[in-house]
């Protein structure tokens with residue numbers, strides 16, 4: 134079982150937050166940002182446990198009644214939106230229960246936690262509905278938000294939270310974790326390189342052979358480009374994959390967004406850079422270059438809807454990416 138201590142090695146901002154929570158100096162609102170699969174959700178839940186723990190010693194003990202109910206989502210003072218996991222957006226209506234609960238005291242009289250996972254999916258109206266509570270903390274309510282990047286959060290919400298970026302895992306940490314979960318050494322190593330610092334990504338890739346093949350193709354083409362000289366080889370590998378074109382573009386788009394979110398939020402922490410050789414150009418590209426690469430991917434998706442051939446689309450995209458992410462290197 135992963136504990137809060139496992140997060141102490143995840144960069145200064147994360148360990149400082151944990152120290153503050155444990156010593157009773159926690160901020161009333163915290164927003165955990167970072168790319169998909171780096172452990173934001175796990176960290177958020179463990180922090181929620183720390184606030185609701187009634188056990189002895191270092192919190193959370195993960196064994197007391199408070200911790201157990203918080204972990205199972207059954208704690209009456211752990212408030213989460215009613216929207217289902219698959220909902221794309223969280224609307225004001227989904228927050229009714231929380232807003233009502235916030236208007237009265239905590240059920241058990243102690244701390245209570247509002248846990249808002251994927252807060253970037255909250256509509257501006259929903260975020261505004263929470264603002265009053267964020268602006269006027271009542272001393273016993275903690276808000277824990279998670280968001281991919283922090284671009285989906287209103288600046289008014291962000292400014293009232295301590296924003297803590299959860300950095301990607303190091304390649305070694307992913308490899309270790311996969312091996313501890315029964316993956317053989319060779320596969321663990323390969324997945325740890327492909328996942329770009331996202332343990333969640335590594336775990337879902339491990340389960341899906343087609344996806345793994347597709348990701349490998351994307352890695353060996355779009356994400357390995359170092360200069361225009363690499364384009365013809367990459368284009369040749371993509372040529373036969375016309376049936377997978379839309380999925381390939383979706384993978385590249387998602388990754389480009391993640392790199393962009395990382396580069397915009399990047400702090401000086403060296404831990405923020407996963408040690409994966411094939412991603413190097415992307416990791417060191419400027420936000421502007423990544424924005425240009427991302428809009429080229431979106432253009433490519435648009436061309437797919439017209440009659441342009443996949444070969445032309447993929448070659449063009451490869452050339453644009455190779456120019457952008459080598460041209461704008463700092």
Ligand SMILES: [Zn+2]
Nearest residue numbers: 186194197200
């Ligand atoms: Zn406990």
